[in-house]
Amino acid sequence: MGLQGKVLAVGSGRIAGVMLTSEGLVRYRDVTLTNAQVLALRATPITLVAAPGSTKVNEFISAMIVASQAAGAWTETVDNMAIRYTNGAGLIVSDAIETTGLFAASIKATRARAAIDPIGMLKNAPLVLHNTGDGEFGGGNAANTMLVRIFYRIHGFASFGAFA
Numbered sequence: 274m275g276l277q278g279k280v281l282a283v284g285s286g287r288i289a290g291v292m293l294t295s296e297g298l299v300r301y302r303d304v305t306l307t308n309a310q311v312l313a314l315r316a317t318p319i320t321l322v323a324a325p326g327s328t329k330v331n332e333f334i335s336a337m338i339v340a341s342q343a344a345g346a347w348t349e350t351v352d353n354m355a356i357r358y359t360n361g362a363g364l365i366v367s368d369a370i371e372t373t374g375l376f377a378a379s380i381k382a383t384r385a386r387a388a389i390d391p392i393g394m395l396k397n398a399p400l401v402l403h404n405t406g407d408g409e410f411g412g413g414n415a416a417n418t419m420l421v422r423i424f425y426r427i428h429g430f431a432s433f434g435a436f437a
Contacts, residue, residue: 299334301424306402308417311347314354314404318361321423322400330394331358333366334424336385340375345414347376352406356385356423358398366400372410400425 304321306314322331333356340347349372356367367385375383402421404410 296329296427296429299424299426301422304402304421304423306419306421308413308415311417311419312410312413314402315352315361315406315409318357318401318403319421320399320401321356321421322425324397324399325427326429327397329427329429330396331398331400332394332426332428333387333400334426335387336367336421336423337382338370338375338385339382339420339422341381341418341420342376343414343416343418345417346412347372347410347417348412349373349376349406349410350408352404352408352410354385355403355405357401357403358395360401361403363398363401364393364395365405369405376410396430 302322304319306319310317310319321336325331336356338354353372354370355365356370357363357365366388368388370383370385375381400423
């Protein structure tokens, strides 16, 4: 159900529930990773957005990533991150997320853009954050966290029979 042709009226700070659940609207979600989760991102990707349902797809738009390295910086060699469908072997939907600058003391935040030419979209697949390098990140401290704010849309295609 889209909002095309509908009038959106906001009164007393309220928006009708149907407006918040309509497909195609831009949504965002914050996910905070612990130090342990960041150190294990290669083996254990973190789900940022859950699978949307059997006749729907998640469309990745962008993400903001903020590193809070309270008492010890993370280290990496040639390890970057990406946002993918499903797991560490899923289709990549973002540009490479360069971690060298993010893990340096001078840069605390970066963003991930949607890949210019993604291979495709997968039905009922979660969006995950994954370390795409040749090994896990190192260093860190138990007090470190990483915040990921992901922007996405959910699209349904049941009426087209594409995902039946």
